[in-house]
Amino acid sequence: MKIEILTKTENQKILNGIISKIRDLMNYKNLEPGDKLPSERMLSEKFDVSRSNLREAIQKLEFYGLLTSKPQSGTFVADIGQVAMNGMIEDILRLEEPDFKSLVETRISLELKTVRLAAQRRTKEDLLQMRMALDAYSEKVKNGEDAVQEDLLFHLAIAKASGNSTMNTFMLIITPQIITNFEKYHVCDKDLAYRGIGEHQDIYEAIKEQNPQLAKAKMKVHFKTLYQYCYNI
Amino acid sequence: MKIEILTKTENQKILNGIISKIRDLMNYKNLEPGDKLPSERMLSEKFDVSRSNLREAIQKLEFYGLLTSKPQSGTFVADIGQVAMNGMIEDILRLEEPDFKSLVETRISLELKTVRLAAQRRTKEDLLQMRMALDAYSEKVKNGEDAVQEDLLFHLAIAKASGNSTMNTFMLIITPQIITNFEKYHVCDKDLAYRGIGEHQDIYEAIKEQNPQLAKAKMKVHFKTLYQYCYNI
DNA sequence: TTTCTTAAATTGGTTAACCAGATTGGTTTG
């Protein structure tokens, strides 16, 4: 068989095609939670795709919790009924690449929550890590150096201190994309960076004092100065 | 070479081991943004792991936006400096499986935002889809059937109407895990389901009227009844 | 007829061989 190299978007298209075929099959066969899918080999032949592509598709559905595969046994429908299964797969297929505005919106929403949780739950170790990130940030800014990374680490330290592993994960997912965009558009100028020092300090103090409402307010201030230029992009 | 089948947790451990080795290498070699990593074959030999395992590790770092690999060319460090790179990898390695409480907290926080955005941005198609999900839910409840799926689809319709693809994705990620837990602990009794009809209706109306604050308030009410039993688990 | 045993077939996971495109270094050519 001839080997073909695909770009990532082409590959994505094929994957989505396979996923929709899997959905159709599950509907046609009326597969219910716990039922076993046909084997990978059979499906790849039936759909006329390579087994590795089919595997990728299954793994994507596994990521969203819709299928689970057991070694040497089979791939099974998760505990999700047909209605929800169809709805979710449709959503997954329609998912588009996130735009910068979506990322920023989501970050603000998440951080206004993590900062409150951090104020409630922070341990001494959490405080120490935040302190270190904060100091590293100040140092860089005062030396006139770029401090986007240190800024980021301070915010990630807050996410960690929130004690919510889901939000922590989400912050990790969106953070690098935000950094990339920030650097691309040169969002951070020096004046902004200087103001950032005091704002970080305020947030840190509020968390230290375990004052969730104050922490949230200070985070809001921080975002306001951060993103006042953003929406012109 | 002898083939070994691993459980998913064992595999996860190996993956994390490889990731930390990649981090060490990047530090030792002072790799900067844009620099090329050694080839997969070299790394797999150097780390004494299979190439496929190494590939998985790289793909995980790609998922978090820390590396990008170009076909027939190489794997490159993303536009993230060494400090942030180290911090993020450390966070990724420490990530634990989300507990139910984290999921619920995150869902509430996300949905209180998506519902406001949906009220601002919903199109007529969005309304239609929400209406359909809502009717399907009522129907099921009135027939005394389980309606967890239809409930879910209503909430996903709101996420879609929010016009924020990032939040939409996040909702898709956490939703199946929440359903599974709900069904496991039998959170939803019939009384709750009946009240859900009216609450959904209220949320829908607020979104239709494009009243973000009211929509948020109604969503809060909905969550209150939904999760009043949850925290006993 | 029922239950236990066992061997063959099936399955998802893993490894190794292979492919096509990109890179690179040297050579040729203007």
Add this chain to the structure above:
DNA sequence: CAAACCAATCTGGTTAACCAATTTAAGAAA
């Protein structure tokens, strides 16, 4: 001397062969 060219090599991606655990069902034993 510089630019264009070309082939050998290297790279990530893809496929096919292989592995071991599981499942299945046929056969033996009760």
